[in-house]
Amino acid sequence: MTDHKISITRRLRQTPFSKKVFEAGVTSFTVYNHMLLPTVFKSVEEDYHHLKNAVQVWDVACERQVEITGPDSKKLIEMLTPRDLRNLSVDKCLYAPLTNLSGGILNDPVIVQVGENRYWISIADSDVLLWVSGIATGLALDVKISEPDVSILAIQGPLSNKLMQNVFSMNFENMKLFSIVKVPFKDTSFIAARSGFSKQGGFEIYVENEKYAEDMWDAFFEAGKSLNVAAGCPNGIERVEAGLLSYGNDMTIINNPIECGLERFCKKGIDWSTGKVKPFIGDKALNEVLDNGVMQIIRSIEIDGGALPYCMEPWPINYKNKNVGQITSAAFSPDFQTNVALGMISRECWNEGDQVYIQTPVGTRSAIIHEKSFI
Amino acid sequence: MTDHKISITRRLRQTPFSKKVFEAGVTSFTVYNHMLLPTVFKSVEEDYHHLKNAVQVWDVACERQVEITGPDSKKLIEMLTPRDLRNLSVDKCLYAPLTNLSGGILNDPVIVQVGENRYWISIADSDVLLWVSGIATGLALDVKISEPDVSILAIQGPLSNKLMQNVFSMNFENMKLFSIVKVPFKDTSFIAARSGFSKQGGFEIYVENEKYAEDMWDAFFEAGKSLNVAAGCPNGIERVEAGLLSYGNDMTIINNPIECGLERFCKKGIDWSTGKVKPFIGDKALNEVLDNGVMQIIRSIEIDGGALPYCMEPWPINYKNKNVGQITSAAFSPDFQTNVALGMISRECWNEGDQVYIQTPVGTRSAIIHEKSFI
Numbered sequence: 001m002t003d004h005k006i007s008i009t010r011r012l013r014q015t016p017f018s019k020k021v022f023e024a025g026v027t028s029f030t031v032y033n034h035m036l037l038p039t040v041f042k043s044v045e046e047d048y049h050h051l052k053n054a055v056q057v058w059d060v061a062c063e064r065q066v067e068i069t070g071p072d073s074k075k076l077i078e079m080l081t082p083r084d085l086r087n088l089s090v091d092k093c094l095y096a097p098l099t100n101l102s103g104g105i106l107n108d109p110v111i112v113q114v115g116e117n118r119y120w121i122s123i124a125d126s127d128v129l130l131w132v133s134g135i136a137t138g139l140a141l142d143v144k145i146s147e148p149d150v151s152i153l154a155i156q157g158p159l160s161n162k163l164m165q166n167v168f169s170m171n172f173e174n175m176k177l178f179s180i181v182k183v184p185f186k187d188t189s190f191i192a193a194r195s196g197f198s199k200q201g202g203f204e205i206y207v208e209n210e211k212y213a214e215d216m217w218d219a220f221f222e223a224g225k226s227l228n229v230a231a232g233c234p235n236g237i238e239r240v241e242a243g244l245l246s247y248g249n250d251m252t253i254i255n256n257p258i259e260c261g262l263e264r265f266c267k268k269g270i271d272w273s274t275g276k277v278k279p280f281i282g283d284k285a286l287n288e289v290l291d292n293g294v295m296q297i298i299r300s301i302e303i304d305g306g307a308l309p310y311c312m313e314p315w316p317i318n319y320k321n322k323n324v325g326q327i328t329s330a331a332f333s334p335d336f337q338t339n340v341a342l343g344m345i346s347r348e349c350w351n352e353g354d355q356v357y358i359q360t361p362v363g364t365r366s367a368i369i370h371e372k373s374f375i
Numbered sequence: 376m377t378d379h380k381i382s383i384t385r386r387l388r389q390t391p392f393s394k395k396v397f398e399a400g401v402t403s404f405t406v407y408n409h410m411l412l413p414t415v416f417k418s419v420e421e422d423y424h425h426l427k428n429a430v431q432v433w434d435v436a437c438e439r440q441v442e443i444t445g446p447d448s449k450k451l452i453e454m455l456t457p458r459d460l461r462n463l464s465v466d467k468c469l470y471a472p473l474t475n476l477s478g479g480i481l482n483d484p485v486i487v488q489v490g491e492n493r494y495w496i497s498i499a500d501s502d503v504l505l506w507v508s509g510i511a512t513g514l515a516l517d518v519k520i521s522e523p524d525v526s527i528l529a530i531q532g533p534l535s536n537k538l539m540q541n542v543f544s545m546n547f548e549n550m551k552l553f554s555i556v557k558v559p560f561k562d563t564s565f566i567a568a569r570s571g572f573s574k575q576g577g578f579e580i581y582v583e584n585e586k587y588a589e590d591m592w593d594a595f596f597e598a599g600k601s602l603n604v605a606a607g608c609p610n611g612i613e614r615v616e617a618g619l620l621s622y623g624n625d626m627t628i629i630n631n632p633i634e635c636g637l638e639r640f641c642k643k644g645i646d647w648s649t650g651k652v653k654p655f656i657g658d659k660a661l662n663e664v665l666d667n668g669v670m671q672i673i674r675s676i677e678i679d680g681g682a683l684p685y686c687m688e689p690w691p692i693n694y695k696n697k698n699v700g701q702i703t704s705a706a707f708s709p710d711f712q713t714n715v716a717l718g719m720i721s722r723e724c725w726n727e728g729d730q731v732y733i734q735t736p737v738g739t740r741s742a743i744i745h746e747k748s749f750i
Binding site (some may be wrong): 003004005006007008009010012014026027028029030031034039040100101106125126127128129130131132133135136137138139192234236246247248249253281302310311312313314328329 | 378379380381382383384385386387389402403404405408409411415430476482500501502503504505506507508509510511512513514611621622623624628656685686687688689704706708738
């Protein structure tokens with residue numbers, strides 16, 4: 001990481017949890033959906049060990065919601081993603097990449113059905129509100145699109161079940177990934193999903209109405225003293241070990257979901273009413289990709305040697321003296337004692353065990369391709 | 376400003392000038408269109424004095440271009456803005472707010488006509504590419520929309536005419552605001568507009584093809600030695616003195632252009648071909664606002680007392696013990712020896728000389744409304 005400061009103005013929006021985050025001793029931020037996202041509290045390494053051993057409270061309010069309501073909301077939401085949404089319900093949210101006409105990824109949100117004709121698209125870092133509003137305006141759909149007053153607090157780590165139980169007096173042990181329950185808080189209740197941007201287990205609570213935010217934060221810290229709870233954030237090492245993709249880092253609008261390893265969310269869907277193939281924006285382009293296969297894919301990659309500098313921009317990958325891709329995220333893993341990375345790599349060397357060379361800022365390094373993530 | 380660091384990853388894109396910016400000693404960044412925008416080199420105050428007395432080279436590549444080409448491009452561009460675009464030509468770009476169906480501002484770009492059926496929207500901080508693509512997809516328009524390899528280098532300051540002349544061997548003295556010329560460079564030429572985010576005079580050069588970026592940067596520094604040229608960036612003091620609005624800071628999607636003082640760009644336009652009122656997205660909503668007038672407007676505001684802390688989030692404005700608006704940008708001006716600010720203020724106290732009270736992080740301060748900017 002460089003030593004450059006961030007200039008915080010209103011344009012980099014604070015969240016309803018920001019006051020608590022500052023008090024908890026955040027030292028670094030990134031910007032995500034025009035909003036502050038903490039990146040470091042003690043150090044990336046200390047935060048990493050704590051996340052893997054205890055439980056953390058994360059201000060991920062920057063995962064903004066795009067709310068769609070109105071008679072045409074179901075029609076619109078279906079149109080936005082290649083994913084078959086027949087399993088979407090008020091009890092189950094779905095990870096669903098959004099595509100443009102060319103099949104390029106515009107975002108990889110989680111879609112939540114809040115009620116009948118009411119959806120939240122819980123977004124990664126791009127202005128989905130503008131995309132969805134553009135489509136709805138162009139098609140003159142009968143929908144209302146807005147950014148509601150909803151801010152996600154994530155509870156992540158192996159002790160997250162226990163912490164959730166302490167706070168809400170409910171048992172969360174048997175909740176499946178992406179299932180949803182309502183958790184009671186004061187005079188209201190919130191949607192809580194089994195989800196989050198780590199592989200340590202956890203939940204995301206959709207705190208509706210900012211007036212509850214600080215009390216909710218405090219409730220977790222009071223109930224978590226014996227669990228060694230701490231403020232945390234998506235961790236740059238753990239998420240690479242876990243192979244969790246970051247939109248804007250590992251994939252961009254020029255990538256289709258198939259080459260990002262998201263083929264399982266791009267089945268040619270069936271229309272709920274007619275039984276026919278579900279039409280969506282980009283279906284022609286993606287069907288072609290599905291038929292022909294892809295030329296590159298995102299893989300986990302292990303880079304030899306000592307700890308590398310922070311990966312601030314793509315590092316070229318070479319194979320037989322030819323460029324075959326790029327590393328987009330990398331970190332030295334304390335647990336694996338090697339550099340773990342994610343990168344887009346050409347089919348000629350994307351198999352398990354293939355050896356490639358990475359042009360890092362400190363010289364060329366040997367690296368091995370893995371078909372599965374490190375954890 | 377706080378002492379928090381910025382975590383730079385690929386998602387916060389570097390620009391073709393970033394290497395030069397790092398070498399020039401940048402100390403702070405913000406993020407703008409998912410890209411790094413320098414905010415401080417020496418100090419905000421030193422940068423301010425230098426900008427007002429000499430000439431600076433700014434990496435504002437984050438002002439990304441949204442390129443629209445194809446048979447329907449003119450139709451689409453007309454639809455996006457309330458501004459009458461009949462004066463748009465390859466010799467003249469236009470500042471043109473973009474609005475949604477409700478008349479809310481989505482961005483306040485400069486529109487450049489690059490050729491016949493080829494436009495660049497030079498954007499502020501929101502994903503206009505998604506908005507325009509959504510509209511075009513919904514309406515099935517025959518256009519191609521992309522982010523071209525174009526990065527703006529701005530030359531700003533009282534000596535900018537001289538510096539431009541040194542580099543391009545042309546005379547720029549008589550160029551009017553928003554007029555365009557082509558400047559020759561190596562084996563190519565670039566669009567240069569008389570524009571920029573300061574009131575010190577200057578130019579924005581649309582450097583097409585990143586391979587020219589570093590040489591262009593160097594050319595200005597070589598030709599500018601006798602002019603005391605330095606690396607700079609939009610200055611948080613000067614732009615508030617100048618009353619230059621920052622999208623995301625001083626106005627957001629909930630504001631219409633009229634209450635942002637942009638009424639002169641919202642004339643009920645005339646269609647080029649038919650002579651009728653030009654239709655645009657949000658016309659009904661904005662015509663209503665134009666007919667009824669607005670309840671609030673953005674004003675320059677002078678806040679009493681010593682230098683205030685950095686304005687990281689809106690400060691409430693009170694009048695007769697009632698909330699009447701908010702300060703959205705503020706800075707202590709060395710030249711005026713007072714706190715200069717911008718804020719949205721209710722009509723009951725928006726006149727020149729009206730006295731209001733600001734709730735700052737260090738207590739309540741008296742303030743005076745101004746109908747004109749400080750410079």
